[in-house]
Amino acid sequence: MxxxxxxxxxxxxxxxxxxxxxxxxxxxxxxxxxxxxxxxxxxxxxxxxxxxxxxxxxxxxxxxxxxxxxxxxxxxxxxxxxxxxxxxxxxxxxxxxxxxxxxxxxxxxxxxxxxxxxxxxxxxxxxxxxxxxxxxxxxxxxxxxDGAVPDPAAREAAALVDRIAGAPALLRVGQLATESGHSVRTLQRLFAEYVGVPPKWVLRRARLHEAAARADSGAAVDWAALAADLGYADQAHLVRDFTAVVGAPPARYAAGGDASGT
Structure with a gap:
């Protein structure tokens, strides 16, 4: 939330x-x-x-x-x-x-x-x-x-999403492909079939969740350092991603100034 x-x-x-x-x-x-x-x-x-x-x-x-x-x-x-x-x-x-x-x-x-x-x-x-x-x-x-059979592909998709959420250093789909032993294309097909969004989206959304959590924490945030930690090329890229989804730059959101007031 x-x-x-x-x-x-x-x-x-x-x-x-x-x-x-x-x-x-x-x-x-x-x-x-x-x-x-x-x-x-x-x-x-x-x-x-x-x-x-x-x-x-x-x-x-x-x-x-x-x-x-x-x-x-x-x-x-x-x-x-x-x-x-x-x-x-x-x-x-x-x-x-x-x-x-x-x-x-x-x-x-x-x-x-x-x-x-x-x-x-x-x-x-x-x-x-x-x-x-x-x-x-x-x-x-x-x-x-009733009658559903455990699906190994569903379990693998869930494990890969959990891996993305739990590994801040995992920043690229290519890294996930190497870790999982799949090609990037295979990962894309797996995520479309079972998750609903591409692995690149899941990676990016995990970074935005971390940025929003930091903003909501009430603590001072070094946005440039956080951008680097999250794998962005620079702070401007983080600001663009965050603003496009949330509706306000992260620093303004942290100060209570998002577009909707919620």
Whole structure:
């Protein structure tokens, strides 16, 4: 989330671990609850990760592919949403085609899963207890995953995304190709099929997440040094990337001056 300090004044964010049998597919469940009655609406902006989400929300549950920009959610009145964050590569088991077909899209969940997801949606959105929401969502997932066979390519895609996130010194797709023993082209096909975005995008987004986290930390940041640490040729390249996605240069964002005020 961008501006987590401001976000905490407007809504509550909870995370729930999946049950063990669903852990190969689900990174975690998340719940956002808010009560803004008598208060101004809030637009929350999120710098997306390379994950597909199933979100139980009004007016209808939806599947969100990887968003290459910044996702914004408009909160008003009172309510809650329940989300399932799938592991990178895992949603391919539930989708008839390359996950890249979902990128930058919001697809009604009923279009993919039929009446079963609509029934689950009624339970999740009608509940107040997070345990009830989680149980209904997980029962639904078990139903649609029934008979699914573990996919080694999905596991490899997830491992490669984790490697990018956990290795700041990994800066180029060519490095990832060398480490994995694949050609760059093979990596591109794997990521299109299972992740939804190219490995170059995942590398760049990981760097922007680090830059945003530093900006949100409240500590002074040496942006030139950070740019070098993140593999940018110079500070100007970091500023251009950050501004293009977030809407403000990193130093201005850190000072509380992003374009949306959130």
């Amino acid at each position: 961008l501006r987590p300090d401001l976000a905490a004044r407007h809504f509550e964010l909870l995370r729930e671990e999946p049950d063990d049998d669903l852990a190969p597919y689900v990174e975690f469940h998340w719940v956002v609850r808010w009560d803004l009655r008598g208060r101004p609406a809030h637009d929350q902006r999120v710098l997306s990760h390379p994950n597909v989400h199933l979100v139980f929300e009004r007016p209808q549950a939806a599947v969100y592919g990887v968003n290459r920009g910044v996702y914004a959610h408009h909160l008003t009145g009172a309510g809650h949403v329940f989300g399932v964050k799938f592991r990178p590569g895992a949603f391919r088991a539930l989708f008839d085609g390359p996950v890249a077909a979902l990128t930058d899209r919001r697809v009604p969940a009923a279009d993919l899963f039929g009446e079963a997801v609509t029934r689950t949606e009624r339970v999740v959105l009608g509940a107040r207890d997070v345990a009830v929401m989680k149980r209904a969502a997980q029962d639904f997932l078990r139903g649609v995953l």
